Amino acid sequence: MEDGEPSSTTCLPLTEQKPQQNPKSTKGRQKIEIKQIDEECRRQVTFSKRRTGLFKKAAELSVLCGAQIGIITFSRRGRIYTFGNVDALIENYLRKTPVMLRSHRGGDVANEGEEVDGMKWWERAVESVPEEEMEEYMRALSGLRENLWIRICQLGGDRTVQMNAPVFQDPMAAIEWKMTDENLTVRNDQGQAGNDGYLDVAGVPFLSQSRR
Amino acid sequence: MEDGEPSSTTCLPLTEQKPQQNPKSTKGRQKIEIKQIDEECRRQVTFSKRRTGLFKKAAELSVLCGAQIGIITFSRRGRIYTFGNVDALIENYLRKTPVMLRSHRGGDVANEGEEVDGMKWWERAVESVPEEEMEEYMRALSGLRENLWIRICQLGGDRTVQMNAPVFQDPMAAIEWKMTDENLTVRNDQGQAGNDGYLDVAGVPFLSQSRR
DNA sequence: GCCTATATATAACA
DNA sequence: TGTTATATATAGGC
Helix, strand or coil: CCCCCCCCCCCCCCCCCCCCCCCCCCCCCCCCCCCCCCCHHHHHHHHHHHHHHHHHHHHHHHHHHEEEEEEEEEECCEEEEEECHHHHHHHHHHCCCCCCHHHHHHHHHHHHHHCCCCCHHHHHCHHHHHHHHHHHHHHHHHHHHHHHHCCCCHCCCCCCCCCCCCCCCCCHHHHHCCCCCCHHHHCEEECCCCCCCCCCCCCCCCCCCCCC | CCCCCCCCHHCCCCCCCCCCCCCCCCCCCCCCCCCCCCHHHHHHHHHHHHHHHHHHHHHHHHHHHHHHEEEEEEECCCCCCEEEHHHHHHHHHHCCCHHHHHHHHCCCHHHHHEEECEEEECCCHHHCCCCCHHHHHHHHHHHHHHHHHHHHHHCCCCCCCCCCCCCCCCCCHHCCCCCCCCCCCCCCCCCCCCCCCCCCHHHHHHHHCCCC
16 A cells, blocks of 8 residues: 655645654554564464454354354464364264264265164164174274374374353354453463473463463 | 645645545445344355455464464354364364263263373274273273264254365465465355255244254 | 445554 | 554445
């Protein structure tokens, strides 16, 4: 947009300028390029502010449109910040996109619908599985489990910070939920405690925000 | 837009303000209350626009701060819209908040850390479980599975719309990702196709949502 | 969808 | 953190 001095040519210099010794207390919001922020400090500030903004937007969308929204965020340090009823949404999501089930019977997702007694294999009680199918059943369950945890070891961080906004057990609850400061407050629950020193590369904080 | 001059108000009032030709082409963005939108049509438009905005914000945050972000959204019709590498994030999330494991050995999460051969019970191969523990193991797995699917039947809708933005297999990939139109384009894949008529129960949305 | 006028989100500072 | 000046998001309308 405009950049340099638009010059004051179009304005009459009639009255003296504002006596403010503050020609412009700040530069205001500057345009930035959407690319990785290198400066640790600035990045953290941005992460914090924008995460807050993102969650707020999600909350508004949820209320305005009665939608269920869940957000999972891993900071680069491996810390988790979540919004919404993530657990319920995950379960629902897993059902609608059953990627975890491919390991059953050859891994062809086409078999997914196979039923016995009107139930999908994963819906049947373990005890109801016939002896002769047990081995295969176990293998399937194992695969299910494996798929759940297979990539677990790929990430290192272990610090968990839960930031939960509204929890909509019931869809309608989302509508009731109001965006009060209370609701948007960060609940930094240290998880399983332990050494609190995060051993951050540069003594940058980001951890001393325990409140509430 | 101009800024050089502190007060445009001091500009010469010589010419009459805007000629009346443009009374105001639009009212511009109006302030709205954050509460459930009743009008079906307006709600859908808002949902669409704000969802796009939300995902865009998420993408920016992801790139700017190198964070991994996943968003799951269920419209009130039960359609899913997701952003980010949801699968990977879910797995990671499940590890850090192993709520699914409470069913093991009395449901005390305190036992969660119990290890055998340096592996958590859920990490062990099914085949390695001693015969005498098999029954209990199966019960535990069953519980795990049950917890995964327990609430499955509570939702009715089956339409699945996947809207996937970037897929960050690797954390660093997020940084590379650019916010092109291509990336932000909605990929509306009907899932398993079928009747598209949702049969939404009159105005009362969320239809047969079974409540608890 | 595209457009305009405003309501909001936020980058740079203190 | 809180403030300020701008960059963006978007409600209402085609």
